[in-house]
Every structure is written in C-alpha cells, then in structure tokens.
Amino acid sequence: MDGTKFRRAIARSRLAPVAAFPKRFLRVARHDARVLNVSARWLFTSREHHNYTYDLTRLSREHLAWFVSVTCEVPVKQVRAYLDEIEHDDTLRQHIERATAAADRRGLADRRVRYARRIGWYAIVRATRPGHVVETGVDKGLGTCVIASALLRNAAEGAPGRVTSLDINPEAGYLAKAEPWATVVDLVIGDSIASIKALDRPVDLFLHDSNHSTGHERREFQTVEPKLAPGARLLTDNVTVTNVLAEHAEKTGRRFLAYRETPARHWYPGDGIGLAW
Known part of the structure; x- marks a missing residue:
C-alpha cells in the first residue's frame, strides 16, 4: 500500500483522531504561545487595567475605512484621509501625553496614545458633519477629545458643531478640559438617562459608551429617540456584546451595520462599532 492509500485508510478508521492529534496539538500550542507572549509583554509594559487602548492591524483599519464609507455614504479614499488626519494630529497627541503624565490616575494609564476604533468615530463625525453629538460614557475623555478634534476641523471648514x-x-x-477641545465640549455629570431627557437641542449623532448592560443600553436608545434630528445616526460601543442597536434599528425602520476591530499586538480581542442610520 502506498503512502496516499495508507493515509486515506487511516482517515476512514477509528485511529484517525489519534493520528491527527500531534498536528492538531502543535497548531494549538503555536497559537497559545503567541497569545501568552503578547499577554506577558502587556503585563509588564502596560499600566492599563480597563478601557484598554491599542492600535489596529492594517487589515482592520482598512475594514474600518470601508465600514465608515458605506454607513456614511462617502468615498473610501476620503475616509482614509480622515483616518490619516487624526492619526497625524501631533497637537492632540502631545496634549494627551502631557495630560496623562500629570493626571491623578497616571499610574493606571499608558502615555503612548493609541486610539483603536475611535479613529472610526472621528471619521464618522468628519464625514457627517453633525451639529450636535451626544456621547454617554466619558472615562478619561480620550474619545471626547477625538470627537472634539473632528468637530474643530469641521468648524474650520464652515460646519460648526458641539x-x-x-x-x-x-x-x-480630564483629557477634554483643555483648549481648544474644551471649546466644543459640554461635559455633563449625572445619570445618562436623566441627562438625555434634559437635552434641549436635537441630536445628530448619538454614541452609547456608558453602562454596557443590555437594559441600560436599550433605555438610552429609547430615551434619545424623540430627541433625534432627521437623518440622525446612532452608534454603540457595545456591539460585540449585545444586539440592542440592531433590534432598535429594525423597530425604527433603520439600516444597521457592525464592525469588529482587531487589535495589533494586544491580548484583548477588541470591541467594535455598531451604527444605525
């Protein structure tokens, strides 16, 4: 019996799982070794304990560009230009580095600036030019600074927003309390549901990034719905955990699309962006 016939015979027999075990074990071991290597490096080089920051892989960044292009109906080349714009904003980057180094929580924050999927938020704001953005969940204010930076660019081009x-x-x-970014930021401290109810201006772009429980996310979208301007877009940072925004989109006659990021050189599997329009 030649080698090919022998392998086929083994594949048909009960010995097939045993014969394949060494090859399967090596594949798993190589994968786990890479994960452990990345995890160990992160444990000793990063200070973060939640709300992790990282860069995106090149492929993930390209998929993000197409996601924004489709959902915001702008050419993908323009979206790539927006992504380059935020990534090469040295003034913002230097501010975040300095503010992080001086912050009370500097022992739990990395000084290196990495935006991850937030560059997608930036591109969405640049592409849609909203007059009023509402985000729930601020933490350090990294995402707020990214959104504010996009709004300042829009204003310089004749499309102001807050x-x-x-x-x-x-x-x-605390990152968003410095000029010029603070000039377009209204920071409201309080329960998000009560704060949404108190809004006195139509909302062009809404981003859920606060309490990530299914119930709270659903209440935020239900509460903001009567506050939305015509053609408003809804975003969620919780799309890899719940289907809340997709369900809300279906109920309200909107389209929905989700993007899942892939972090580069990081153990965390990443989050994503859900968008209804």
Whole structure:
C-alpha cells in the first residue's frame, strides 16, 4: 500500500483522531504561545487595567475605512484621509501625553496614545458633519477629545458643531478640559438617562459608551429617540456584546451595520462599532 492509500485508510478508521492529534496539538500550542507572549509583554509594559487602548492591524483599519464609507455614504479614499488626519494630529497627541503624565490616575494609564476604533468615530463625525453629538460614557475623555478634534476641523471648514458628553463620575473627562477641545465640549455629570431627557437641542449623532448592560443600553436608545434630528445616526460601543442597536434599528425602520476591530499586538480581542442610520 502506498503512502496516499495508507493515509486515506487511516482517515476512514477509528485511529484517525489519534493520528491527527500531534498536528492538531502543535497548531494549538503555536497559537497559545503567541497569545501568552503578547499577554506577558502587556503585563509588564502596560499600566492599563480597563478601557484598554491599542492600535489596529492594517487589515482592520482598512475594514474600518470601508465600514465608515458605506454607513456614511462617502468615498473610501476620503475616509482614509480622515483616518490619516487624526492619526497625524501631533497637537492632540502631545496634549494627551502631557495630560496623562500629570493626571491623578497616571499610574493606571499608558502615555503612548493609541486610539483603536475611535479613529472610526472621528471619521464618522468628519464625514457627517453633525451639529450636535451626544456621547454617554466619558472615562478619561480620550474619545471626547477625538470627537472634539473632528468637530474643530469641521468648524474650520464652515460646519460648526458641539459634543455633549455625559458621565456619572465627577472625575471623568480630564483629557477634554483643555483648549481648544474644551471649546466644543459640554461635559455633563449625572445619570445618562436623566441627562438625555434634559437635552434641549436635537441630536445628530448619538454614541452609547456608558453602562454596557443590555437594559441600560436599550433605555438610552429609547430615551434619545424623540430627541433625534432627521437623518440622525446612532452608534454603540457595545456591539460585540449585545444586539440592542440592531433590534432598535429594525423597530425604527433603520439600516444597521457592525464592525469588529482587531487589535495589533494586544491580548484583548477588541470591541467594535455598531451604527444605525
């Protein structure tokens, strides 16, 4: 019996799992070794304990560009230009580095600036030019700064806008309290549902990034719905965990699309962006 016939015979027999075990074991071992290597490096080089920051892989960044292009109906080349714009904003990057180094929580924050999927938020704001953005969940204010930077660029091109940033933590948003970004940021401390109800301006772009429980996410979208301007877009940072925004989109007659990021050189599997329009 030649080698090919022998392998086929083994594949048909009960010995097939045993014969394949060494090859399968090596593949798993190589994968786990890579994960452990990345995880160990992160443990000893990063200070972060939540809300992790990282770069995107090149492929993931390209998929993000197409996601924004499709959902915002702008050419993908223009979206790539927006992504380059935020990534090469040295003024913003240097501010975040300095503010992080001086912050009370500097022992739990990395000084290296990495935006991950937030560059997608930036591109969406640049592409849609909203007059009023509302985000729930601010933490340090990294995402707020990214959104504010996009709004400032829009204003310089004749399309001014503001972002209302909601968080229940009085210490939230310290990165976004410096000029010029603070000039377009309204930081509101309090419960997000109550704060949404109190909004006195139509909302062109809404981003859920606060309490990630299914119930709270659903209540935020239900509460903001009567506050939305015509053609408003809804975003969620919780799309890899729940189907809340997709269900809301279906109920309200919107389209929905999701993007899942792939972090580069990081153990965390990544989050994503859900968008309804």
